[in-house]
Amino acid sequence: MLAPVLVTLALLAQAPAAAPQAAQPAITLHVLALEAAGVPAHVVEFCQEHLYGELQRQGFTVLRADASGAERARARAVVVGELVLFPSGFRVTARARAADDGRVLAEHVTQNVPEQRLLDALTEAVNALAPQLRTRLAPAPVPLVAPAPQAERPLRKWAWIPAAGGAVLLGTGTAFLFQARSKQRELEAPQGSGEPVDGAAVASAGERAQTLSRVSYGLGGALVAAGAALYFLPVERLWGGGVSGPVRLQVAPGGVALSGVLP
Structure with missing residues (x-):
């Protein structure tokens, strides 16, 4: 008789579980064509692909230089690389600017780089830019809401x-x-011969x-x-x-x- 009542009370006392939080999306970068002075075209092209690959390895979503206007609108920052040849070697520069107001977010410059170390210099530049971009382009933290305190149940005991x-x-x-x-x-019961009931x-x-x-x-x-x-x-x-x-x-x-x- 009381089983449905007890089952109903137990179901009413249960609380819904909290939904899991979704992962944050990757930061989108628009990488412009390398600016080069005194550098052969095939070297520039090879360094450009290397720059794309290193940024992707760091976990960024990379839009190439020829991306459409609609795609560029999704970018949080614009990255440009510079290769300038001097008598003492190459100057390798990697710079990132905010896509909305053009402010410089991060920059890395390496001087006197020999040609055989161009790719290594670009890798070092990306490794230096990546943590700064993650910090400055990370979404604003959502304030943690403390769980509501459990209501006191003095009568439960x-x-x-x-x-x-x-x-x-x-x-x-x-x-x-x-x-x-x-x-x-x-x-x-039928009455017997004993004492009457x-x-x-x-x-x-x-x-x-x-x-x-x-x-x-x-x-x-x-x-x-x-x-x-x-x-x-x-x-x-x-x-x-x-x-x-x-x-x-x-x-x-x-x-x-x-x-x-x-x-």
């Missing part, structure tokens, strides 16, 4: 008292029920046992329901002004009903 009392009354009701059925069988007294005792059984079942069910409510539901709010409308406890032979509206 006493839930076993009405539950235990209800179990005792349910057992008592079962004993009275068996007694009432015994009296009914005594009335329905006082039918009125037996019937009265049976009715009394049946009444006591129903009362015990009703009170026991009410106490078990009260214990379950104390354990599973924040019933403290019922006395804290958080109920709209009266709270009613109805006991009937067929079950127990606890009514009230929580906010």
Whole structure:
């Protein structure tokens, strides 16, 4: 009889799990064509591809120099490289500017680079730019919201008292029920040659046992329901002004009903 009530109370007490957070998208960079002076075209082209690859290896989304206008609109920064040949060697420069206002976000310059170390110099430049770009282009941190403190449940520790009392009354009701059925069988049994049975007294005792059984079942069910409510539901709010409308406890032979509206 009380199983649906207890299952419903248990389901009401469960809280939904928190949804997992989505990963942050990669930062998009628009890489312009290398600016070169005194450098053969095939060297410039090879260094350009190397610059693309190193930025991608660092985890950036790279838009090539010939990207469309719609694609360039997604870029957070513009990266440009410079190769200038001097008598002492190459000057290798990598510079990143904000796509919205053109401010310099990061810059790295290496002087006197021999031709055989051009790719190494570009790699060093990308390694120097990458952490600065991640720091300056990272999305604004979302403030952490502290979880709401658990509501105090001082009455929960006493839930076993009405539950235990209800179990005792349910057992008592079962004993009275068996007694009432015994009296009914005594009335329905055929009369023998022994001492005659006082039918009125037996019937009265049976009715009394049946009444006591129903009362015990009703009170026991009410106490078990009260214990379950104390354990599973924040019933403290019922006395804290958080109920709209009266709270009613109805006991009937067929079950127990606890009514009230929580906010």
